Amino acid sequence: MQVFNAFMKVLRTRIGVGMIWVVVFLIVCAAAVATHDDPSEQFSASKVKIAIIDEDNSDISKGITDYFEKNHTFSHLKNDKDIILDALYYDQVNYVLTIKKGCEEKLLAGESEDIFSSYHVHDTYSSVLADNIINEYTSTLRAYLTGGEDKISAIEKTDAALSKEVSVTALSFDSKDKSGSSEGYFYFQYLPYVLLSVMIVTLCPVLLKLNSSEIKKRTACSCITARSQTMQVIIASAVYVTAIWLIFMIAGIFLGGGMYSGRMWYAVLNSFIFLIITAGIAILISSFSPSETAVNVIANILGLGMSFICGIFVPQSMLGSGILSAARFLPAYWYIKVNDILSGDSLEKFSQARIFQYMGIELLFAVAIFFVILVLSPRSSRTG
Amino acid sequence: MFLHNLKYEILQSLRVKDVLVWLIIFPIVLGTFFKIVFTDLWDKTVVFDTVPVAVVETSEDKIFHSVIDEIESSDSPLLKVTYTDKDKAMKLLEDKKITGIIFIENGEKSLTVASESGTNETIVKSFLEQYMVQEKIITDTVKNDPAKLNEVISVLGDRSSYVENIPLTEGDPDPYTSYFYNLIAMVGLFGSITGLHIVINNQANLSPIGARRNCSPTPKLVSILAALIGSFIVQAICVIISVSYIAFVLKVDFGARLPLVYVSGIIGGITGVSMGFFVGSFGNMSEGIKVGISMAFSMISCFLSGLMVGNMKAILAEKAPWVNEINPAALISDSFYCLDVYSDYDRYIRKSVTLLIICAAFILTGSLLTRRKKYASV
Numbered sequence A: 001m002q003v004f005n006a007f008m009k010v011l012r013t014r015i016g017v018g019m020i021w022v023v024v025f026l027i028v029c030a031a032a033v034a035t036h037d038d039p040s041e042q043f044s045a046s047k048v049k050i051a052i053i054d055e056d057n058s059d060i061s062k063g064i065t066d067y068f069e070k071n072h073t074f075s076h077l078k079n080d081k082d083i084i085l086d087a088l089y090y091d092q093v094n095y096v097l098t099i100k101k102g103c104e105e106k107l108l109a110g111e112s113e114d115i116f117s118s119y120h121v122h123d124t125y126s127s128v129l130a131d132n133i134i135n136e137y138t139s140t141l142r143a144y145l146t147g148g149e150d151k152i153s154a155i156e157k158t159d160a161a162l163s164k165e166v167s168v169t170a171l172s173f174d175s176k177d178k179s180g181s182s183e184g185y186f187y188f189q190y191l192p193y194v195l196l197s198v199m200i201v202t203l204c205p206v207l208l209k210l211n212s213s214e215i216k217k218r219t220a221c222s223c224i225t226a227r228s229q230t231m232q233v234i235i236a237s238a239v240y241v242t243a244i245w246l247i248f249m250i251a252g253i254f255l256g257g258g259m260y261s262g263r264m265w266y267a268v269l270n271s272f273i274f275l276i277i278t279a280g281i282a283i284l285i286s287s288f289s290p291s292e293t294a295v296n297v298i299a300n301i302l303g304l305g306m307s308f309i310c311g312i313f314v315p316q317s318m319l320g321s322g323i324l325s326a327a328r329f330l331p332a333y334w335y336i337k338v339n340d341i342l343s344g345d346s347l348e349k350f351s352q353a354r355i356f357q358y359m360g361i362e363l364l365f366a367v368a369i370f371f372v373i374l375v376l377s378p379r380s381s382r383t384g
Numbered sequence B: 001m002f003l004h005n006l007k008y009e010i011l012q013s014l015r016v017k018d019v020l021v022w023l024i025i026f027p028i029v030l031g032t033f034f035k036i037v038f039t040d041l042w043d044k045t046v047v048f049d050t051v052p053v054a055v056v057e058t059s060e061d062k063i064f065h066s067v068i069d070e071i072e073s074s075d076s077p078l079l080k081v082t083y084t085d086k087d088k089a090m091k092l093l094e095d096k097k098i099t100g101i102i103f104i105e106n107g108e109k110s111l112t113v114a115s116e117s118g119t120n121e122t123i124v125k126s127f128l129e130q131y132m133v134q135e136k137i138i139t140d141t142v143k144n145d146p147a148k149l150n151e152v153i154s155v156l157g158d159r160s161s162y163v164e165n166i167p168l169t170e171g172d173p174d175p176y177t178s179y180f181y182n183l184i185a186m187v188g189l190f191g192s193i194t195g196l197h198i199v200i201n202n203q204a205n206l207s208p209i210g211a212r213r214n215c216s217p218t219p220k221l222v223s224i225l226a227a228l229i230g231s232f233i234v235q236a237i238c239v240i241i242s243v244s245y246i247a248f249v250l251k252v253d254f255g256a257r258l259p260l261v262y263v264s265g266i267i268g269g270i271t272g273v274s275m276g277f278f279v280g281s282f283g284n285m286s287e288g289i290k291v292g293i294s295m296a297f298s299m300i301s302c303f304l305s306g307l308m309v310g311n312m313k314a315i316l317a318e319k320a321p322w323v324n325e326i327n328p329a330a331l332i333s334d335s336f337y338c339l340d341v342y343s344d345y346d347r348y349i350r351k352s353v354t355l356l357i358i359c360a361a362f363i364l365t366g367s368l369l370t371r372r373k374k375y376a377s378v
Helices: A002-034 A039-044 A059-071 A081-089 A103-108 A125-146 A151-163 A182-210 A213-220 A226-255 A264-286 A292-310 A321-327 A331-343 A352-383 B002-015 B017-046 B062-072 B086-094 B119-144 B146-157 B177-189 B191-200 B208-214 B220-249 B258-281 B287-304 B312-319 B321-326 B328-341 B346-370
Strands: A049-054 A073-075 A095-099 A116-119 A167-171 B051-057 B079-083 B100-105 B108-114 B163-165
Touching: A002 A182, A002 A213, A002 A226, A002 B287, A049 A059, A059 A073, A059 A095, A059 A103, A059 A125, A059 A151, A081 A095, A081 B328, A095 A125, A103 A125, A116 A125, A125 A151, A125 B119, A125 B146, A125 B163, A151 B119, A182 A213, A182 A226, A182 A264, A182 A292, A182 A331, A182 B287, A226 A264, A226 A352, A264 A292, A264 A331, A264 A352, A292 A321, A292 A331, A292 B017, A292 B191, A292 B287, A321 A331, A321 B017, A331 A352, B002 B017, B002 B220, B017 B177, B017 B191, B017 B220, B051 B086, B051 B119, B062 B079, B062 B119, B086 B100, B086 B108, B100 B119, B108 B119, B119 B146, B177 B191, B177 B220, B177 B258, B177 B287, B177 B328, B191 B220, B191 B258, B191 B287, B220 B258, B220 B346, B258 B287, B258 B328, B258 B346, B287 B312, B287 B328, B312 B321, B312 B328, B321 B328, B321 B346, B328 B346
Parallel strands: A049 A073, A049 A095, A116 B163, A167 B108, B051 B079, B051 B100
Antiparallel strands: A095 A116, B100 B108
């Protein structure tokens, strides 16, 4: 138990730095969860944030403005390029429509050239949607005008036709055992990034100190075998790492909206398996004895890199097939796959066998990493 | 004396190889990842896939059929339709083989989707709504003035866009470019590690070099100034390498004013170094804790600027706009954005001046904290 005790002794002097990181990542998690949009609202997200500059001031331009005011998020803006730019940049509006002077006259005369112009920063889903809505409105209005309606009734009918929504039923197939809020799963989606970074920045410094030549030489001349030393380090790390994991699990109860229940426990188990992997990665990094400062940068590269490629920051469904096939070789990919199935974001249906299969793959990563650590350990003890 | 100190400061920074190497590797690796991920992402969000749906009819709707047939036979069809009965359709939906079920009962159409919904569901919904609008226009016309039906149909068939998009900006900002801006901001702020070493190398109780410096007759002002300028230079080199890699190898478009992009990046690096200098001067904590604090601060700063959650800055602009005005990472990435988007320099200058004020404040406070430190014994 000597190595184990030494670990705990070093840990006591380093726990301050470790806790800074735990707090930082809790803040990051809390902020990410707090600003997360509920995906179930996405379906009603066919609303655009639009501002209209009305140069025409006619019945038709008022009709258009009224329509957007009623059905979309509407804001008034001054016709000043700087104000428009700022509003677009800070996402107060996605789209600014200018109804040009003479719009009504042209439409009544059956023309459709040069009636609207728009500003938007880049082609996003919402700007394309806004384009579509305006085209749809104009084409409906034109159709009614062509059909012989007068101006006022054409506007009214257009409004009525476009405001009619198709009735949508959203079914939930697995409601009986699905539990956990979307915030809860979102918290777990962010967790691999946080766990990986926290493990590297909190565990590596302790291990590096333990690997420092004085302590290492002292242990090397004892009768403890190299393998036993490594095992003791692994067990001590396990205790430390589990304690940190528990902090995050308890925080998860508060941030994710309530005590875990039902399927949420799979997410908890999944994060525990991932924890083993991250601890392994941290031990592996420290066996190459980088400087303490370099550890911080390495943690960022691994944490951010894996997060972008494996679908933590950007949903897997949005990633291209090329990246996804590369991501298969990283454990976080399988973690996110499990989390997506649990939260219902995946194209795969929930099945226990599938979940355990993916968790099994994660465990294989863990085994592989620890195997490498054990292979490396005798070599490093000789060179000490 | 100053130049002598400066020379050794730079030499010494270059000898802390592992940190330097990681500082350079960091933007190269992450930048490459960003490039791969976002290039693909762009294709995915703009090019829509065909959406599979099922249609369940209790009464046959010939017009709807012919519209669907026409859609399916196009080159890149919007929908892929399976006609089936209710039970089979439900099974397909449950197995996530289809996005939704369109029910047609006595001419009325309704849509059933699975619980969590997204883009594909919206596509089906808006298709149905568009169909219903056109259906209504046609039936209205048939009622009022059937003679005009052909004219009306040709107006409806006119799929040209009525809106002329006016480009707002000088450059063409890709929505994902802000990730690269934030990445450079992070490289700049990581300069805090270099800044931290200035103080550590000047404190006799923290490093042997600090002890050597404290017993030399060089005034502190000279040695610290030399150290600061040396670190600025080293950090500037790191930033220049990152910006060059991102601009020339990854070919990320920074707009037409690339030299000023370098200037902004370097200002970012100087901010990072000054911040590290300030944190290092503060209190008697160990090196580990100080590194932890400055790295943690850089990370939170970049998080708030949108490195991990892309729309973070917009959320803050709505809820706490002052954060964006003082957050170093946000200021750095905003100044890149201003260069790309605005033709005038007002905002760019405001952002840069704010950053320089922050630097000055850090350096001034740092210097006040480090002065007059005397060691009776180490």
